Amino acid sequence: MKMKILQSLVWVGTLFLCVTLCFTLDTEKDNTNRDPTSNLGSAPEGRSTDKEERQADTNDYENSKSDHRTIDVTDVEDSQNLADIVEESQGSSGETTTEESHYSTENDKTLETLGDGDNTEESQSSSTGHIIIVEAESQSGVSGADVDSKWESKEEKFTEEGQAKPMPSPGEIQGRDLYEAAMTLLNETKQDSTQAYTLLQSAAELGHPLALQKVAWAHLLGNHLSPNVSRASEIFEKLAMAGHADAQMGLGFMFATGIGKNSSQAKALVHYTFGALGGSQLAQMALAYRYWSGISVASNCETALTYYRKVSHTVADEVSLNGNWVVQRVRLLDEVDNPGSTSALLDDDLIQYYQFLAKKGDVQAQVGLGQLHYQGGRGVEQDHQRALNYFMQAAEAGSANAMAFLGKMYLEGSSVVKQSNDTALKYFRRAAEQSNAVGQSGLGLMYLHGRGVPQDHKLALKYFTLAAEQGWVDGQLQLGNMYFSGLGVHRDYKMAIKYFNLASQSGHVLAFYNLAQMQASGTGMVRSCHTSVELFKNVAERGRWGERLMEAHSAYRTGRHTQALITYMLLAELGYEVAQSNAAFILDRHETQLFRQGGEGFSRALMYWGRAASQGYAVARVKLGDYHYYGYGTSVDYETAAAHYRLASEQQHNAQAMFNLGYMHEQGLGLKQDMHLAKRFYDMAAEANVDAQIPVALALAKLAFLFSFKYLEDFQWLQLQERSLEELLGPDWDIYLMAILSVFIAVLMLFRRPPPRLAI
Numbered sequence: 234m235k236m237k238i239l240q241s242l243v244w245v246g247t248l249f250l251c252v253t254l255c256f257t258l259d260t261e262k263d264n265t266n267r268d269p270t271s272n273l274g275s276a277p278e279g280r281s282t283d284k285e286e287r288q289a290d291t292n293d294y295e296n297s298k299s300d301h302r303t304i305d306v307t308d309v310e311d312s313q314n315l316a317d318i319v320e321e322s323q324g325s326s327g328e329t330t331t332e333e334s335h336y337s338t339e340n341d342k343t344l345e346t347l348g349d350g351d352n353t354e355e356s357q358s359s360s361t362g363h364i365i366i367v368e369a370e371s372q373s374g375v376s377g378a379d380v381d382s383k384w385e386s387k388e389e390k391f392t393e394e395g396q397a398k399p400m401p402s403p404g405e406i407q408g409r410d411l412y413e414a415a416m417t418l419l420n421e422t423k424q425d426s427t428q429a430y431t432l433l434q435s436a437a438e439l440g441h442p443l444a445l446q447k448v449a450w451a452h453l454l455g456n457h458l459s460p461n462v463s464r465a466s467e468i469f470e471k472l473a474m475a476g477h478a479d480a481q482m483g484l485g486f487m488f489a490t491g492i493g494k495n496s497s498q499a500k501a502l503v504h505y506t507f508g509a510l511g512g513s514q515l516a517q518m519a520l521a522y523r524y525w526s527g528i529s530v531a532s533n534c535e536t537a538l539t540y541y542r543k544v545s546h547t548v549a550d551e552v553s554l555n556g557n558w559v560v561q562r563v564r565l566l567d568e569v570d571n572p573g574s575t576s577a578l579l580d581d582d583l584i585q586y587y588q589f590l591a592k593k594g595d596v597q598a599q600v601g602l603g604q605l606h607y608q609g610g611r612g613v614e615q616d617h618q619r620a621l622n623y624f625m626q627a628a629e630a631g632s633a634n635a636m637a638f639l640g641k642m643y644l645e646g647s648s649v650v651k652q653s654n655d656t657a658l659k660y661f662r663r664a665a666e667q668s669n670a671v672g673q674s675g676l677g678l679m680y681l682h683g684r685g686v687p688q689d690h691k692l693a694l695k696y697f698t699l700a701a702e703q704g705w706v707d708g709q710l711q712l713g714n715m716y717f718s719g720l721g722v723h724r725d726y727k728m729a730i731k732y733f734n735l736a737s738q739s740g741h742v743l744a745f746y747n748l749a750q751m752q753a754s755g756t757g758m759v760r761s762c763h764t765s766v767e768l769f770k771n772v773a774e775r776g777r778w779g780e781r782l783m784e785a786h787s788a789y790r791t792g793r794h795t796q797a798l799i800t801y802m803l804l805a806e807l808g809y810e811v812a813q814s815n816a817a818f819i820l821d822r823h824e825t826q827l828f829r830q831g832g833e834g835f836s837r838a839l840m841y842w843g844r845a846a847s848q849g850y851a852v853a854r855v856k857l858g859d860y861h862y863y864g865y866g867t868s869v870d871y872e873t874a875a876a877h878y879r880l881a882s883e884q885q886h887n888a889q890a891m892f893n894l895g896y897m898h899e900q901g902l903g904l905k906q907d908m909h910l911a912k913r914f915y916d917m918a919a920e921a922n923v924d925a926q927i928p929v930a931l932a933l934a935k936l937a938f939l940f941s942f943k944y945l946e947d948f949q950w951l952q953l954q955e956r957s958l959e960e961l962l963g964p965d966w967d968i969y970l971m972a973i974l975s976v977f978i979a980v981l982m983l984f985r986r987p988p989p990r991l992a993i
C-alpha cells in the first residue's frame with residue numbers, strides 16, 4: 234500500500250513538473266489569461282459593453298463579485314490540492330448520500346420527460362435564446378465567459394502548437410490536408426465514415442495529432458476501426474506526453490475502468506484533472522461527475538459546479554448557434570423487457586407509412602416529417618432539403634405550422650435556404666394571423682432583434698406572451714429572457730423563473746441552462762449548489778457527445794456487445810445514468826468476453842447499478858437489493874438487500890421492491906418475520922402498479938393459506954401435531970407452490986399483455 238502511494242506521488246510529481254513547465258512557457262506568451270484573479274482587475278470585453286446595465290443593478294453586481302471570488306478559490310484549490318486529491322482517492326468510497334438521491338428523484342422526472350421525446354415540439358429552439366443570459370453572465374461577471382475564454386485560448390494554443398510551427402515539414406502539411414479532407418467528409422450529413430477513417434489513418438501515420446486522437450478513440454471504442462485497445466493506449470500515451478488534453482481523457486478512462494491498463498483510480502483522477510485543465514470537455518464532465526457524487530474523491534459540490542458550468546456553457550453556445558438536437562436515451566432493460574415499447578426510434582415501417590400519407594397530401598404527415606427532417610433524431614436523419622420540401626407542400630395547403638417552420642428556416646438560413654429576413658417575416662406573419670404559436674414566437678423574435686422590422690420590445694413581449702400562453706416552449710423561453718433582463722417590461726425574476734420552469738418542463742436546454750445560472754448565482758432565488766449542479770449536468774449531457782449513446786445502442790443491436798459495453802462505460806464515466814444502467818445490464822447478462830474471470834462482471838455491474846441507483850433510477854436500486862439478496866458480486870446480505878428495497882419502495886414507490894419486502898417479511902429474511910407487515914407490503918405493491926396485482930393476489934392467497942394452516946395447527950384440529958407441512962410435502966413445499974402459482978401467472982400474463990402500441 235505504502236509503495237503504491239509513493240509510486241503515485243512520484244508519478245504525480247513528474248506530471249506536475251511537466252505541466253508547470255508547460256504553463257511557465259505559456260505564461261511568457263500570454264500572461265493575463267491565466268491568472269484568475271487578474272480578471273477582477275482588468276475589464277474583460279463582455280463586462281465593459283454592458284456598463285449601463287450593470288450600474289442599473291448594483292445588487293446583481295455585488296452578487297457577482299462574491300460569486301466570482303468563490304469560483305476563483307475553487308479553481309486555485311484544484312491545482313494546489315492535487316496531491317491531497319490523490320491521497321483522498323485511496324480512502325473514500327463510491328457510495329453517495331441519500332440527500333443526493335433525493336435531488337435525483339426530483340430531477341429524474343424531468344429526465345424522463347426529456348428522454349421519451351414524445352413531444353416533437355420539445356426540441357425546437359430559437360437561434361437567440363441564449364443571448365440574454367450571456368448578458369446576464371457578463372453582468373454578474375461570474376461566468377463561464379471569463380473562465381471559458383481562459384480555457385478556449387489555452388485550447389487554441391494547443392492546436393496552434395500542432396499547426397503553426399515555423400516550418401511545417403512536407404509530411405506535416407500532407408497530414409494536415411488529409412485530416413481536413415477527412416473532417417470535411419465527416420461533416421457532411423450523409424457521412425462516409427469508412428473513407429474518412431481511411432484518410433484519418435493516413436494522416437495519423439504522418440503524425441497529425443488530431444488525427445491520431447480520432448484514430449485512438451476509434452480503436453478504443455471499436456467504432457469505425459477495428460478494436461485494438463493496446464494501439465489506442467500507445468497513441469494516448471504518446472499524445473498525453475505532448476500535452477494533448479483529449480488523450481489525457483482517454484488515459485484517464487482506461488485507468489478508471491481498467492481497460493488496457495491496470496485499474497487505478499488515483500491515476501485516472503490525475504489524467505482527468507490534466508485533461509480538464511487542458512480543456513477537454515469530456516474530462517471536465519468526468520471530473521465534475523466524480524466530484525458531484527464523490528467517486529474516489531471527497532464529494533464537493535462547488536468543484537462539480539465549476540466544471541459542469543464550463544461544459545454547459547459550451548453546450549449552450551452551440552445550441553443557440555445551431556439549434557437543439559435530441560439525445561436519445563434508450564434503456565436496454567426496457568427494450569428487452571417489453572420490446573416495441575421504446576418510442577425513441579421510429580420504425581421504418583411507420584416512417585414509410587407517413588411518407589405515403591404525405592405523398593397523398595396529408596398535411597399533418599407532411600408537417601411531422603418536415604419537423605423530423607428539420608431537426609433530425611429518433612432514427613431520422615437531419616435533412617433540410619427534404620424538410621423544406623415537406624414544409625412547402627404543407628404551407629401551400631394552408632398549414633400554419635408549416636409556414637411558421639418555413640419562417641424559422643429562412644430566419645436561420647442554411648446551405649439549403651438563403652437567409653432572408655423578409656421571407657421569414659412574411660411566413661411568420663401568415664402563420665401568426667392564424668394564431669399559430671410558432672409563428673407568434675417567430676414574430677416576437679423579429680421584433681426583439683429588429684430583423685426586417687423596426688426593433689420594438691413591447692411588440693416582441695406581446696407576441697411571446699401569446700405564444701407562451703399557447704404553451705410553445707420558444708415563447709416561454711423568450712418571455713423568461715425578457716422578464717429576466719427587463720426588456721419591454723419591468724424586470725421580474727419571479728416571472729422569469731416561472732417561464733424558464735415552464736420551458737424546462739418541455740425539455741428546452743437553454744431553459745435548464747438559464748435556471749442553472751440563476752441557481753448558481755442565487756439570482757431571484759436562494760442559491761443552491763445542488764440544484765444548480767443537477768441542472769448544469771442535464772445541460773452538459775445534451776452535448777454532441779450524447780450521440781455516442783446511440784452509437785453504443787446500435788453496436789448492441791448488431792451484436793457487438795463488447796463495443797457497446799466500452800462505449801457505455803465511457804458515457805457512464807461522464808455521468809450518464811442511462812449509460813450506467815446499460816453497462817450494468819450488459820455485464821449482468823454476461824454478454825461480453827470482457828471482465829469474465831472471477832465474477833468480475835457481477836462486481837462491476839454492482840458498481841454501475843449503484844451509481845445509477847444514486848442518480849434516482851428505481852430499477853437499479855431494486856437490482857442492488859437483488860445482488861445483495863443473491864450474493865452476486867458481493868456476499869449475501871439480507872439486511873442490505875432489505876435496505877435497498879426499502880429505499881426503492883419509499884422514494885420511488887417501486888412495486889417490485891414492495892413485493893420483495895413483503896416476501897422478506899413473510900420469510901423473516903433480513904427483516905422481522907411478520908405476516909401482517911408482509912400483507913401490507915403486498916397490498917402496497919398491488920396499489921403501486923397494476924401489473925403487480927396478479928403476483929400479489931397469489932402471494933396473498935399463499936399468505937391466507939399459511940394463516941389458516943397456522944390457525945389449524947395452533948388449535949390442533951388436524952392430526953398434524955407432530956407433522957408440519959414441511960414433512961408432509963417435503964422441505965421445498967413452498968417452491969412447488971410458487972412454481973404452480975407462477976405457471977398460473979404466466980398464463981394470466983399472456984392473456985393480459987396489452988397489444989403493442991403504435992407510437993409517434
Ligand SMILES: *[C@@H]1O[C@H](CO)[C@@H](O)[C@H](O)[C@H]1NC(C)=O
Nearest residue numbers: 413414415416417418420555
Ligand atoms: C464542420 O462543421 C462545423 C460546423 O458545422 C464547422 O465549424 C467546421 O469548420 C467544419 N469543419 C470542416 C473541416 O469543414
Ligand SMILES: *[C@@H]1O[C@H](CO)[C@@H](O)[C@H](O)[C@H]1NC(C)=O
Nearest residue numbers: 459460461462463464465467
Ligand atoms: C494492435 O496494434 C498493435 C500496434 O500498436 C499491433 O502490433 C497489433 O497487431 C494490433 N492488433 C490487431 C488485432 O490488429
Ligand SMILES: *[C@@H]1O[C@H](CO)[C@@H](O)[C@H](O)[C@H]1NC(C)=O
Nearest residue numbers: 463466491492493494495496
Ligand atoms: C498489470 O500489473 C501486472 C502485475 O503488477 C503486470 O504484470 C502487468 O503487466 C500489468 N498490466 C498492464 C497492462 O500494465
Ligand SMILES: *[C@@H]1O[C@H](CO)[C@@H](O)[C@H](O)[C@H]1NC(C)=O
Nearest residue numbers: 652653654655682683684685
Ligand atoms: C437580417 O437582419 C439582421 C439584423 O438586423 C442583419 O444582421 C442581417 O444582415 C439581415 N439579413 C439580411 C439577409 O439582410
